[in-house]
Amino acid sequence: MAKFIEYISPFVTVDSGVSHRSRGCSGEILMTERALKRLVMIEPQAPGRHIYSRMHLPRLGAVLLATLARDHGWHADVFVEDVAPVDWQTVLRADLVGISTITGTASRAYAMADALRARGIPVIMGGPHVTFCADEALAHCDFVLRGEAEHTFMQFLDAASSGKQVSHVPGLSYHNGEDTTVHNPAPETVVDLDELPAPDFSLIHGWGAAHGLGSEPIIPVQATRGCPFGCTFCSVIGMFGRRLRTRSRDHVIAELEKWRGQGVHAFFYDDNFTANRTAAKRLLRAIDDSPGLIKTWSSQVRTDCASDPDMLSLMHKTHCSHVFIGFESVNPKVLRDTHKQQDVAGMKEAVRRFTRAGVDVHGMFVFGFDGDTPEMMEATLDFAINSGIWSAQFLILTPFPGTPLHDGMLAENRIHMKDYSFYDAHHVVFEPQGISALQLQQAQMRAHDRFYSRKRLARGLFSRDWVRTALFVYARKLNADWQTDNDAYLKTLSAAEAPNLQVTWDMSYLYPDISREIRQAAVALEYPVPGELRHLPIAI
Template sequence: MQVGSSLPVPTYGEHYMKNISFIEIRSPDSNIFRRFPIPRVGAVLLSTILKNQGHNVRVYIEDIARPDWKFVEKSDIVCISTITSTVHYAYAIADRLRKLGVIVVIGGAHTTFMPDEAMGHADFVVRGEGDIALPALVEYIETGLPPVESIGGLTYRNLAGDIVHNPQGEFVKDLDTLPLPDFKLVHRWKNSNILPVATSRGCAFNCRFCLVSPMFGRKYRFRSVESVMGELKIRVKLSNSPIFFVDDNFAANRKRTKLILQGMNEIGLKPRWSAMVRPDIAKDPELLKIIADTGKPTVCIGFESINPESLKEYEKKQTLEDNITSIKKIKAHDIKIHGMFVFGADTDTVDTIKRTTDFATSMGLDSVQYMILTPLPGTKIYDEFKAQDRLLHTDWAKYDIHHVVYKPAMIAAHDLHFETLRAMRDFYSLDYILRRMSRLDLFYGAFGVYSRTMINKAIKSSDACVDGLCNLKSAI
C-alpha cells in the first residue's frame, strides 16, 4: 500500500466512454423495511454530472428494478455503489464485469474505509465524495489527463501492481454548484417511489457507531434555500411521491429549515414527507408549528436508547430527559414520530430491550426501528472492537443492523438478536394495528400489518445462534 506514487501507472487515453452504468446494490434480505426503498442520492447525482458532460448514462437501483444486464455488460465503465452489508454482492458483480473487459469503479462508505479489500475486485476505488473525483477519473480514462496522481480520493494500481491511495480530496464547498439529480436517468423510476432530496452534507456530531462524520465531515455544508426550492418546484411537477429529506439533520440550521418548509407551503407542496432530526427541534415552538402546517410530516429521530449510560457510551450528546421532553412537545403538535433505537451497548441488558417497547408505546411513537449495534468500518466503535478483539467475524453480509457481529458485554449474542426482533414485534402488536385502524390512520395501520408480518417471518426464519453467530435467512 502506498500513499502517492513515484512509479508509472497504467496508460489510459483514447478510451471513448460511450456508455456508463451506475448500480446501487440491493438492500440486504434481512432489511425488514426493504419494501420502502429510499435511493441514495449519490449515484443519481454523479450520473447527472457525467450526463451533463456528454456521456450516455443509466442508473440501476436494484431495490426498484433489476438492471438491464445487456446494457450494463456493454458499458465502458460501470460504477458500483455499496454499503458494508451489500459489498459481497457488489464484489461478485464487479468480478463478473471485469472478466468481460468492463472498467469497474467502486465507491461508497464501506470501500472508502476498506479500499485495499475493494481493489481485489475493482480497477478504481473512489473514496468519500465522488463529485470531483469521478468526472476527473472518467476524463483521465478517455484522454490520459488530468494525471491520475492528481485525483483526490482515488485508489488504483501502478504498473508494479502496488495499490496507491491518493491523498483525500477536498469536500465540495458550495453544494449549489452541483446539478439537480436527474431521476429520469433511473431505470424504471416510478412516481410511487420515495423521492430523496439532499439539502446538506456533514454532521457536527460524531456518534461512535455513525459513518456520517467520517464520510462527510464534522462541519455542515448547506445548499441555499433558493436551490432547494428550485428542486422542489421541479419535483412537484413530475411526481406525487412522498419526499424524504436525506440530510443527517434536516433541522441543523433551524432558520433555513423554516424557510424551506414555508416555501413548500407557498407553492402548495403538501406531500407526505419525512426527515431525520435531533430531539432539540422541540426547543423551537415556531419550528414545530411550521412542521405541523406542512402536509403530512414524520420526523425520524435517533433516540437510540432509554438507558442513560448507553446514551453516554454512544456519545449522543442528548439525555433521556431530552428525549422525553421532545416527544411530548412534538406530539402536542400532532406530528408523527419515527423513533430509532440501537441495542447492544456495553451497558445494555435484556431488560433494556424489553423496557424500550413499553417506553415507545407509552410515549405514543407512531413507528419504531430497533437496530443492533453494528461496528461498521470507518466508525469509532469498529476500531475499538477490532483493537479489543471483540469482532466475531468479518462476514460483511451480516453487518446489516439485524445480526450480532461482536461480543456484547452484558447480553448473550443469541438473546440480543432474538430479543430485538421480539421487541419490535411487540411494538407492532395487534392492539397497535387495531388502534390505528379505528382512528382511520390507515397508513400506519397498514404499516403495522406489514411490519408485524415481516418480523414474524424474520423470527421464524432465524436459525439457532451458534457461537454467537445468528444466521438470518433471506425469507423476508
C-alpha cells in the same frame, strides 16, 4: 510514457498476431482513438428483509454522479436493484462501470465487480464502505474513489476519456504498475452543494417514484451534508465531515419545482434536517409560500428541534407528516458514551411536542451497546410503547467500518462475523458485552413483536386509523418473514452454548445469479465481436 491499465476481453482475440486471454493487465500501450464515453452506475441491493424493504428508494450518490457524467457528455445508465433488475447486456456495452456500495451491499457489489472485470470491463467503486476499506475493495475492482466524489469523479472521467493520467485525481486509490497500492490524498476542498445539479431519476432504469403506506409518491431530496455531532456508531463525519453544509433555499426550491402539482412526498435524506435551524426555517417558509410545491414531507431530526416553537409551527404548516428520531436507548450510560447529547426527559418531551404539533414520530432504537442488559433493553422497549411514538424500529448495534465503534471493537477482537451481508442492523455480528449473541437477537425480535402486537393492532382498527393499521400488519408480517428467512442463522445462535458466538457464515449462495446472468448476456450479445480486441485504456 504513461502507464495504462489495458482491459482485454476474456475471449481469445488477436492483435498484431498476439493472442490474449486475460481479465486485465498493465503495460505501456498506445491509446486507441475511441474515447470512453459510456458509463453504467450500479447500486446493488441489500440481501434479506428489513424495515424499508417496501420503500424502493435510491440513494442519491449513483444517480447524482450519473447526472453529472451525462452533463459532461457521457451516455449514462443507472441500475438500482431495489428499483429494477440490472440489464447486464447494457452493462456489458459500458466503457466504465461504477458501483456504489454501503457495508450491507458490499458482498454483492464485490461479486458484481469480480464478474465484470472477468469480462474486461473496468470497475470503479465508491460509497461509504469502500471509502474506509479501499485496500479490501481493490481486490475486486480497479479503482476506488473515497469520500464524496462529485468533483473527483468528474476529474477521473475527464482524464479517462481523453487518455490522460488519473493518478492525480484526489481521493483515488488504485494499484500501480509495480503492484503497489496508491491512496491519493483526499481533496483539499469540499463540495459546494449549490454547484450540484438535481439528480435526474429518469436515468434509473425502471424508475417510478416509490410509494409508502400512503398514496403520495416519495421523492428523495438532500438539503444538507455533514453532521456537527459525533455519535460513535455513525460514519457520517468520516464520509462527509463534521462541518454542516447547507444548500441555499433557492437551490432546493428549484429542485422541488420539478414536482409541483404532482402531490409528492419529499423525503429529505439529511442526517439531521434541522441541524442548521435558521436554514431549515428559511426553506420551510419558502415551501409554505409555494402552495402545491409538495404535498407532505419528512426527514431525520434530533429531539432538540422540538424545543423550538417556530420550527414546530413551520413543520405543521408545511405538512410534515412524520420525523425520524434516533432515540437509541433509555440507558443514561449509553446516551453518554455514544455522545448522543440527549436525555430521557428530553426524549419524552420531544415526542409530546411533535405529537401536539400534528407530526408523527418514528422512533429508532439500538440494542447491544456495552452496558445494555436484558432489563435495560426491556426498559427501552417500554419507553417506545408508552411514549406515544407512531412507529418504531429496533436495530442491533452494528460496527460499520469508518466508525469509532468499529475501530474499538476491531482492536478488542470482538467482531466475529465478516460477511457483510449480515451488516444490516438486524443480525448480531459482534461479541456483546455481558449478554450472549442469542439474548441480543431475541431482545430485538421480541421488541418488534411487542411494539407491533395484536393488541396494539386492534386499537388501530377500533379507532379506524387505517394507515397505522396497515403499518402494523406490514411490520408483523415482515418480522415473521424475517424469522423464517433466518431460521438457519437463528438455530446457529441457539446452538451456541457459550455466551460469545464465533462463526464464519457463508452467504455465497446469494450471489451465483450474477455470474450466470452476465454470462448469458455475453452470449446474447455475441460479446465481443470475434476478432475484435476491446481496448479500454485508463492511464495511471
